[in-house]
Every structure is written in C-alpha cells, then in structure tokens.
Amino acid sequence: MNDDELREGLVGLLAERGRLHSPQWRETVLATPRHEFLRGGFFRHVPDSMPTAWAPVMPDHPDWLSACYTDESLITQIAGTIVPADVRGQILREPTSSSTLPSLVVRMLEDLQVEDGARVLEIGTGTGYSTALLCHRLGEDLVTSVEVDADVSARAAAALGAVGFVPNLVAADGLAGHKDGAPYNRVIATCGVLRIPREWINQTVPGGIVLATLCGWMHSSELVRLTVHDDGSASGPFLGGRVSFMLARPHHPPAPGMLPDTSVGDSRETEVGANALDDWTTRFVAQIAAPNAQRLQLGEAGDVLLDVEAGAWALLYRVGDTWRVRQGGPARLWDDIEKHITQWQGAGAPGLDRFGLTVTPGGEHRFWLDTPECPLPAAG
Known part of the structure; x- marks a missing residue:
C-alpha cells in the first residue's frame, strides 16, 4: 500500500479504538504523513x-x-x-x-480542547509529528515547540519544513516553557514530569489549559488537565488510561549508589506488603506519599524503597505469610505510604480518573478525590 492508503487505515484504526472523534483532527491526521518524520x-x-x-x-x-x-x-x-x-x-x-504512538498523540490533542485561534506551547518536539498536527489544525504561527536536545530539534525542523510547516521551534529546557512567546491558551507536554512547572502555569492565560503527564520514580503516571485560574493557581482532573512518557531529562532519578545497611533500623509487621506496589494505581498513591522514593526489587531479599536525598529507606520482606518492614533514616517512608494506601483502600480504591490536582500559586501540589473539597493526605 502507498502512504495515502496507510494513513486512511491509521485513521480508521484510531476511530475504531475511540481515540479520534472530531472531524478537524480526522482531517489533520489524514493530511499529515507520519513517515516524513x-x-x-x-x-x-x-x-x-x-x-x-x-x-x-x-x-x-x-x-x-x-x-x-x-x-x-x-x-x-x-x-x-x-x-x-x-x-x-x-x-x-x-x-x-x-x-509516540498515534492513538496517544491524537487522544492528547483532543483532550487539549483547542479552539481556532488558540496559541499553543508544546513541550517536547521529538520527531515533530505532533507539532505538524498542531500546525495543520491551528496554523504554524500559533505553534511554539520546545525541545531540550538541539540535534532532535534540528531533525524535527527539517521534517516539518519538508511537509510545509515552519513553526517557532526552540532548542532549550522545556521545563522553563518559552516566556518570549507567552501568553499561551494551551500548553501540552509530550514528556513526563515529577511536578508541574510553575512556568507553564505562569505563561498560560486564565482559563487556559495545561495538559501533562505526572510521573514518579516508582514508574506510575497519569495524564492531568489543569485549568489556570485568575489567582495563578491551576486545577483539574486526571484523565485515566495509564498514560506514560519518558521523563523530562532533568527529572530523572538520582543514582541509588550504595544500598543502606538494612540490618539496622526499626522493624514491624505491615498489613500492606511490597506486592501491593505491583499495581499501577497503588504505586501512584504511594508516590503521592513518598514523591522522592525509588523502588528496588531484590528478589527473595525483598524490596527496598529509597529516598536518596533524604537518606531514608524501607526494606519490605516476607517472614512466612507475613510482611515485615524495616526502616531507617530521618523519615519513615513506609509509614507514610502505608497510611496513604490504607486510606485510599478504605475509600473503595477509586481509579485515577477520580483523582485531581491543584497547583497553588506557590507551586504546592495538592491531590484530591472527585472535587478539590475532598483532599487526599499530603506527603509526609
């Protein structure tokens, strides 16, 4: 088949999978040759x-x-x-x-809820394919895309030029946004972040939307859509679907280094074992409780949770049919995680599509269930 037939087949597949709904985005995908990127x-x-x-x-x-x-x-x-x-x-x-897989690209573009005339800031140009879709839908003059890797940005620029688009491409750290092009009506990130940067919110008009994937070092993540408010805060729901992206490079975890001496520390039984963290949503809840913790699976020796910067750790291991935890350092990592998981389970273990997030004007991240009036426990 030629590329036109292949594009038609892709559009049909995306529609069948429920990722492509609007006629504007359908026309855009049909018109944009992914192979050129x-x-x-x-x-x-x-x-x-x-x-x-x-x-x-x-x-x-x-x-x-x-x-x-x-x-x-x-x-x-x-x-x-x-x-x-x-x-x-x-x-x-x-x-x-x-x-990125086209179904996720298109799903996110539809979730972005763009309107004609919207100015969009894209964080993570990558190959330039999603940038081209935005250019086709809105016009290249309304699209700014930031890529941390100058070589990747240059290759994207060449591909975009080959299909007739010359948007504003910036080779820089996308976590800082792009102040010179602000304000924007929409910000969309095609990389994962540990925290929503204040710069993205500050560079978005009140009523505008920031769409990003919030991740953690225990490898659970979810897409969140925040609406920016007049007071500089932003809030909105997680959208569900287990969305995952590579982390922004500055948000990569520190090297674990030498493991702590897990023969010392306080030991007790725990009702929540390390196997609970095999579940995607449970890990997300654990990340809310301990946002700087990494999980190291050591086989029969158990699992170690480690906050490198704080120097706190927890070893989870089995004794017969019982789970035990030994903890050390200035904080008790598993106490916080166990508390969060237990409260979440007590609420019926709701899915992430019922979670939400508020980022305050000061940058604090506050998680909630169903509405901002039902806050989840804060970390620590």
Whole structure:
C-alpha cells in the first residue's frame, strides 16, 4: 500500500479504538504523513532479548513504511545521542526519544480542547509529528515547540519544513516553557514530569489549559488537565488510561549508589506488603506519599524503597505469610505510604480518573478525590 492508503487505515484504526472523534483532527491526521518524520529510521525491539536489545529499521527496509503507520511508539534515539543510522546490528542502551504512538498523540490533542485561534506551547518536539498536527489544525504561527536536545530539534525542523510547516521551534529546557512567546491558551507536554512547572502555569492565560503527564520514580503516571485560574493557581482532573512518557531529562532519578545497611533500623509487621506496589494505581498513591522514593526489587531479599536525598529507606520482606518492614533514616517512608494506601483502600480504591490536582500559586501540589473539597493526605 502507498502512504495515502496507510494513513486512511491509521485513521480508521484510531476511530475504531475511540481515540479520534472530531472531524478537524480526522482531517489533520489524514493530511499529515507520519513517515516524513521517520526518514532517519527507528529502532525496533529485538524479540526475546534480555536485556532489551534494539535494532535499526531504515527507510530501505521493506517494513519501514508500513511500520510508520502502525499504532506504536517508535524509538528514534538511544542513550541520548545514538540514532538508527549509527548502529549496525543491535544496541542494548536505554531509549531517550521516540515518535509516540498515534492513538496517544491524537487522544492528547483532543483532550487539549483547542479552539481556532488558540496559541499553543508544546513541550517536547521529538520527531515533530505532533507539532505538524498542531500546525495543520491551528496554523504554524500559533505553534511554539520546545525541545531540550538541539540535534532532535534540528531533525524535527527539517521534517516539518519538508511537509510545509515552519513553526517557532526552540532548542532549550522545556521545563522553563518559552516566556518570549507567552501568553499561551494551551500548553501540552509530550514528556513526563515529577511536578508541574510553575512556568507553564505562569505563561498560560486564565482559563487556559495545561495538559501533562505526572510521573514518579516508582514508574506510575497519569495524564492531568489543569485549568489556570485568575489567582495563578491551576486545577483539574486526571484523565485515566495509564498514560506514560519518558521523563523530562532533568527529572530523572538520582543514582541509588550504595544500598543502606538494612540490618539496622526499626522493624514491624505491615498489613500492606511490597506486592501491593505491583499495581499501577497503588504505586501512584504511594508516590503521592513518598514523591522522592525509588523502588528496588531484590528478589527473595525483598524490596527496598529509597529516598536518596533524604537518606531514608524501607526494606519490605516476607517472614512466612507475613510482611515485615524495616526502616531507617530521618523519615519513615513506609509509614507514610502505608497510611496513604490504607486510606485510599478504605475509600473503595477509586481509579485515577477520580483523582485531581491543584497547583497553588506557590507551586504546592495538592491531590484530591472527585472535587478539590475532598483532599487526599499530603506527603509526609
């Protein structure tokens, strides 16, 4: 099939999956050739590899064009600098940039609730595909996109130019937004963040929307849509669906370093075991309680939760059928997590689509259930 037929097939698939609703975005996806943003190739996961290996797929590969129109995320950069053309064979490093699966791109663009004439700030240009969709829908003069990696930004600029768009592309730290182009009616982030930057809110007009994925170092995340208020605060619901993005590079966790001496510290039984953290929503609740904690799974030795900067830790381990926790450092990590999880379970273990967030003018993050008048416990 040619790319026009493949695009039609992708549009049909997205509509069938309930990700594409509006006629404006349908027309936009039909008109935007995703393959033009993947001319540099992509990396494909090597089946059954352990640890995960990646192999390049270049435009001369017989599967390249059809793969560009699958509803999949396609990895375009490894280890911060390596692109598909750099590799012969396989590579075992971690992905650092990708072309997000189209169903998530379109879902987020519809969740952004743009209107004609809206000025949009996009955080994370990536390949430029979602930037092109915004340009087609709104016009390139209304789109600003910020990318932390100058090489990635340059490749996106070339691809956007090839399809006829010249938006305002900025190579800089997107966590700072782009003050020179403010104010914006909409801000959309295609990377995960630990906290919503105040700059995004400050650069958005009252009544405008900030759409971003809030993440944590225990690897749970969710999409939140905040409406900016006159007093400088912003609030809104989490939208559900287990949305996940690569973390913004400045928000990567610190290296755990040497593990603490877990033979010391206070020990007690706990009704909530480490296996509770295998659940996505439970981990999100745990992250609210301990936003700077990482989880290290040590097999039969148990699980260690570690707040590197605070020096606090908790070891969870089994004794027969009983879970025990040993904690050390200046704070009791598991006490806080257990309290939050227990209260959440007592409320019926609601899904994340019932959670919400308020960011105060001072930058404090306050989580709530159903309405801001029903706050969840704060961290600590």
